Amino acid sequence: MNETGEQFPSASLSSCLPGSLTDAASAETPACTELEENGGMEVKQMSLYKRSGKIKQHSKKDGVLTAEMISNSIFQLGRFGTGLQHSFYILSLPSHNLSDISVLCSYVHLQKLELPHNKIQDLSCVSHMPYLVMLDASYNEISNFFEFQPPKNLKEVNFSHNRMTKMRDLSAYASLTKLDLDYNSFSEISGLEQCCRLTHLSLAHNKISRISGLGGLPLTHLCLRGNHLEKIEGLEHLKSLQVLDLSQNRITSLSGLENLHLLGSLNLEKNLVSEIQECKHIHDLLLLRDLSLVENPVQEQPDYKLAVIFLLQHLTVLDQEAVTVEEKVSSVNMYDPPMDVVAARDHITHLVYQLMQPQVLYESTLPSTDFPYPMLVLTGPRGCGKRELTHRLCQEFNEYFAYGICHTTRGPYFGEENGLDYHFVSEEVFQSMIHTGKLIQTIQYGGHSYGLTRDAVENVAREGLACCVHMELEGVVSLKKSYFEPRYILLIPTQVEKYIGHLKARGLYTQAQMDAAVSRIELYANTSRQRPGFFDNVIPCDDWEDAYKTLRQAVKEYLLLEEQEEGENNNRASPDNTSTGHNPEEKPLSPVSMSGSTLTSHSARALDPSDISYRSYFTKIQEELHPQKSSTELASIRRREQLVREAIVGKSPGVYSQLFKSSAQPAPSSVHNDDSGNIFQEDSGSDDSRASSALSVPSSAGAFSGLAEPLHVSVMGHASETLKDHVPSSQTPNDPHPGADQLAAAVSPSSDRRPGSNVKPILPPIPTGRRTPAAPSLSPSPSPKPGMEEEGDANMEG
Numbered sequence: 198m199n200e201t202g203e204q205f206p207s208a209s210l211s212s213c214l215p216g217s218l219t220d221a222a223s224a225e226t227p228a229c230t231e232l233e234e235n236g237g238m239e240v241k242q243m244s245l246y247k248r249s250g251k252i253k254q255h256s257k258k259d260g261v262l263t264a265e266m267i268s269n270s271i272f273q274l275g276r277f278g279t280g281l282q283h284s285f286y287i288l289s290l291p292s293h294n295l296s297d298i299s300v301l302c303s304y305v306h307l308q309k310l311e312l313p314h315n316k317i318q319d320l321s322c323v324s325h326m327p328y329l330v331m332l333d334a335s336y337n338e339i340s341n342f343f344e345f346q347p348p349k350n351l352k353e354v355n356f357s358h359n360r361m362t363k364m365r366d367l368s369a370y371a372s373l374t375k376l377d378l379d380y381n382s383f384s385e386i387s388g389l390e391q392c393c394r395l396t397h398l399s400l401a402h403n404k405i406s407r408i409s410g411l412g413g414l415p416l417t418h419l420c421l422r423g424n425h426l427e428k429i430e431g432l433e434h435l436k437s438l439q440v441l442d443l444s445q446n447r448i449t450s451l452s453g454l455e456n457l458h459l460l461g462s463l464n465l466e467k468n469l470v471s472e473i474q475e476c477k478h479i480h481d482l483l484l485l486r487d488l489s490l491v492e493n494p495v496q497e498q499p500d501y502k503l504a505v506i507f508l509l510q511h512l513t514v515l516d517q518e519a520v521t522v523e524e525k526v527s528s529v530n531m532y533d534p535p536m537d538v539v540a541a542r543d544h545i546t547h548l549v550y551q552l553m554q555p556q557v558l559y560e561s562t563l564p565s566t567d568f569p570y571p572m573l574v575l576t577g578p579r580g581c582g583k584r585e586l587t588h589r590l591c592q593e594f595n596e597y598f599a600y601g602i603c604h605t606t607r608g609p610y611f612g613e614e615n616g617l618d619y620h621f622v623s624e625e626v627f628q629s630m631i632h633t634g635k636l637i638q639t640i641q642y643g644g645h646s647y648g649l650t651r652d653a654v655e656n657v658a659r660e661g662l663a664c665c666v667h668m669e670l671e672g673v674v675s676l677k678k679s680y681f682e683p684r685y686i687l688l689i690p691t692q693v694e695k696y697i698g699h700l701k702a703r704g705l706y707t708q709a710q711m712d713a714a715v716s717r718i719e720l721y722a723n724t725s726r727q728r729p730g731f732f733d734n735v736i737p738c739d740d741w742e743d744a745y746k747t748l749r750q751a752v753k754e755y756l757l758l759e760e761q762e763e764g765e766n767n768n769r770a771s772p773d774n775t776s777t778g779h780n781p782e783e784k785p786l787s788p789v790s791m792s793g794s795t796l797t798s799h800s801a802r803a804l805d806p807s808d809i810s811y812r813s814y815f816t817k818i819q820e821e822l823h824p825q826k827s828s829t830e831l832a833s834i835r836r837r838e839q840l841v842r843e844a845i846v847g848k849s850p851g852v853y854s855q856l857f858k859s860s861a862q863p864a865p866s867s868v869h870n871d872d873s874g875n876i877f878q879e880d881s882g883s884d885d886s887r888a889s890s891a892l893s894v895p896s897s898a899g900a901f902s903g904l905a906e907p908l909h910v911s912v913m914g915h916a917s918e919t920l921k922d923h924v925p926s927s928q929t930p931n932d933p934h935p936g937a938d939q940l941a942a943a944v945s946p947s948s949d950r951r952p953g954s955n956v957k958p959i960l961p962p963i964p965t966g967r968r969t970p971a972a973p974s975l976s977p978s979p980s981p982k983p984g985m986e987e988e989g990d991a992n993m994e995g
C-alpha cells in the first residue's frame with residue numbers, strides 16, 4: 198500500500214494487461230516483477246525511469262517508439278478498496294526523443310499516456326485509445342489541435358509547449374476537465390463552449406489579445422498569463438472561477454471582474470494597472486484572499502499597500518506577502534477611521550495648534566473642572582430640524598442661550614446670512630484658522646469643512662449666555678474630547694418617509710445627499726443604543742412642532758424653569774403664600790442650571806446652596822448693556838433673586854463661614870476669582886457693589902437666617918451684578934427677605950479682571966453627576982449623589 202492507501206496488484210503486470218497490450222508487455226517483464234516485489238508505485242516508477250535511460254539512447258537513433266520500450270515503460274495502478282480490482286494502465290515515456298509513436302495504435306486500453314519532452318508531431322494513435330483519460334503531450338512539436346478521435350472519457354490534456362495555432366470545436370470532448378495549452382501560438386479562444394466539465398484551462402504564453410469563447414464554462418481555474426490582453430472581458434459568466442492568472446499582460450483596469458464572486462486568488466503581476474481606484478472593481482469579491490499587483494505602476498502610488506488593503510479588506514496575501522493585522526488596522530484608521538479615531542485626531546490637532554498660540558484666558562474656560570462652561574448641542578442627521586429648533590430655542594430662551602455660529606467652507610444657501618447661520622469662509626481661510634488654533638472641533642461633511650471656533654463660544658460666553666449649537670455626530674464625539682461638557686440632545690427621525698419628505702421639501706439636496714443623510718439615521722440610532730448616556734436626551738423629530746415642545750420642556754427642566762413657573766402659579770393662586778418667605782409680588786429668581794444628571798429638576802436641590810448644581814445659574818450681562826428692561830426681563834430677574842434668597846436662607850454655616858465672617862467684616866474689600874480660580878481680595882474702591890467682600894456673604898446670609906454658609910465666589914459675583922441692578926433697594930439688611938443692597942453688599946463682581954470684558958458672566962456649572970446615562974425619554978432623574986454635594990462644598994469653601 199502506498200502513502201495514500203492505494204494498493205497495487207500482486208499479480209504480474211503482464212498477466213494483467215488485456216489484449217494487445219498484454220502481448221506488448223509480455224516482451225519484457227522485469228519492471229513488472231519489480232513492481233510485484235516492491236508493491237509500491239514509487240519504486241516501480243523509479244525502475245521505469247532507470248530503464249528509460251537505455252531506451253532513450255536507443256530511440257535517439259530514429260525516434261520510433263517500439264513495443265520493447267513500451268513494455269519497459271508501462272505500468273498499472275490498481276485499487277482494492279472494496280474487494281473489486283480497478284486497474285489503470287499508464288504509459289509514461291518522457292524525454293525519449295520520440296517522433297513516431299504509431300505503435301501505440303495497438304494499445305487500446307491505455308488510460309494515461311505521458312509523452313512529454315519528445316518530438317512528436319502526430320497524435321493520431323490516440324484515436325485508438327477509447328479509454329484514455331489523461332494525455333500529456335507537452336513539450337512536443339504538435340501543431341494539430343486535437344487531431345484524433347475523441348476518447349470518450351478524456352479528462353485531462355496537456356498540450357503545453359507545442360506549436361498549435363488554432364483551436365477547434367471540442368464539443369466531442371465533453372468529458373474534458375483540465376486543458377493545458379500554455380506556450381502555443383493561439384490567438385483566440387474558441388471551440389470550448391460545449392466542454393461543460395472544463396474546470397481548469399490554461400492558455401499561458403499564447404498570443405491571445407481578447408478573452409472570448411469562455412461563455413458559461415464551469416471554470417474554477419483560468420490562466421491567461423503572458424498574452425496580449427489589454428482589458429478584462431468575457432469573464433462575467435464564469436461564476437465558478439476561483440483562481441485567475443492574468444499576469445504578464447497589458448491590462449490597465451480591473452473592470453470586468455465584478456461578477457466573479459467565488460474568486461479567491463487573482464494574479465495581475467506585470468500588467469499596467471496604475472490606479473488604486475481600480476480595486477473598486479474587485480471590492481465586492483468577498484472571497485478574494487490573494488492578490489498580486491507586483492510590477493504594476495500602481496505600486497508606485499503613495500500608501501499603495503494600505504490603500505489596497507483598505508479597499509480589499511478580505512485579503513490575506515497581497516503581492517505574495519501576508520497581510521498583517523496591523524496593516525489592516527492602519528489601513529482602516531487611514532481611510533475610514535472610526536468616529537472616535539477621527540475625533541481624537543481632530544481634538545489633538547486643535548489642541549496642538551492652540552498650544553502653539555499665545556495663551557489667553559477665556560470666559561468660557563472656567564477655573565475648575567467642576568465649572569465647565571454650559572453648552573447645549575443639538576445633534577441629528579442633516580435636515581432633521583435641529584438647526585431650526587436651535588434657532589427657535591435661542592430665540593425663546595434668549596436669556597439663557599445664544600446661537601454658536603460655526604464656520605463652514607460651503608457656500609450660503611439662499612436666505613442664509615454670513616455671520617448669522619454660519620461664517621462662510623474659503624477652505625484656505627478655514628485651514629489657516631485650524632493652524633492658528635482657533636477651532637475647537639471640525640468635521641468634514643458633504644465635501645465641506647465645518648468647525649466651531651473658540652471665539653464663537655467665547656462670544657456667547659462673554660454675554661453671560663450658554664452656547665447652543667447644532668452639529669453632526671462626529672462633531673459631538675470630537676467635542677466630547679474637549680473640556681466642554683455640553684448637554685447633547687439627539688433629534689432623530691423615526692419615520693423615514695417623513696424625514697425624506699423634509700429633505701425633499703428643502704429642495705437643496707441631491708438624491709445621493711438625501712440617501713447619505715437617511716443612511717446616517719442608523720448611525721445615530723446605533724450610537725444611542727450602544728452608548729448609553731452618550732446623549733442626554735433623545736427626541737423624535739418627525740414632527741418639528743412636537744419635537745420643539747419636547748425639546749422646550751427638556752430645556753426648561755434643565756434650566757429648572759418648570760418649577761419656577763409652578764411656583765409662580767402657586768404664588769398667583771395664593772398671594773399670601775409665604776412658604777418661600779418672599780413677597781408674592783416678587784417673582785422667584787430663576788437659577789439657570791444646566792446641571793443635574795437627568796432631565797428632571799429637583800427643587801430641593803435647586804434650593805440647596807451646598808449643591809454644586811445650585812451654584813450654577815446665569816448672569817444676564819446684557820442687562821447692563823440694555824438698561825431699559827421689559828416687564829418680562831424684570832420678572833425673570835426677580836425670579837432669580839428669589840431663588841438666591843431661598844438658597845441662602847436656612848443653611849447652617851460651615852466652618853469656613855465663621856472664618857469668613859470674622860476676617861471679612863472689618864475690611865470693605867471685594868473678592869474675585871483670579872484666572873486660575875483662586876479667590877483673592879482687593880480694595881473695593883468707590884464702587885458700592887464691591888463695598889462688601891464675598892467673605893461677608895455668610896454674615897449677610899446669617900442676617901437672613903443666622904445659618905447660612907458662604908456661597909461660592911462665582912455665585913456671589915453673579916448675585917452682586919444681578920441684585921445690584923435689579924433688586925429694589927427698599928429692603929434693609931435686617932429684612933427677613935433681603936433686598937438688592939444687602940445682596941449687592943454681600944457679593945462682588947470680578948469680571949473686570951478678565952481680559953477683554955468688563956463684566957464677568959457667571960456661568961452655570963455642570964456637575965459631574967450629570968454624566969450619568971440619560972434616559973431617552975423625560976423620566977425623573979435620580980437625586981444627585983451626596984458625595985457630589987460635599988465635593989461642591991469643599992470647592993466652594995476651599
Ligand SMILES: Nc1ncnc2c1ncn2[C@@H]1O[C@H](COP(=O)(O)OP(=O)(O)OP(=O)(O)O)[C@@H](O)[C@H]1O
Pocket residue numbers: 577578579580581582583584585603604607638639640642647648649667668669670671672673705
Ligand atoms: N461645527 C460643526 N461640527 C459638526 N457638525 C456641524 C458643524 N457645523 C454644522 N454641522 C452640521 O453639518 C451638517 C451640514 O450642515 P449644513 O448647514 O450644510 O446642512 P443643512 O443641509 O443645512 O442641514 P441642517 O439643517 O441639519 O444644518 C449639519 O448636520 C450641521 O448640523
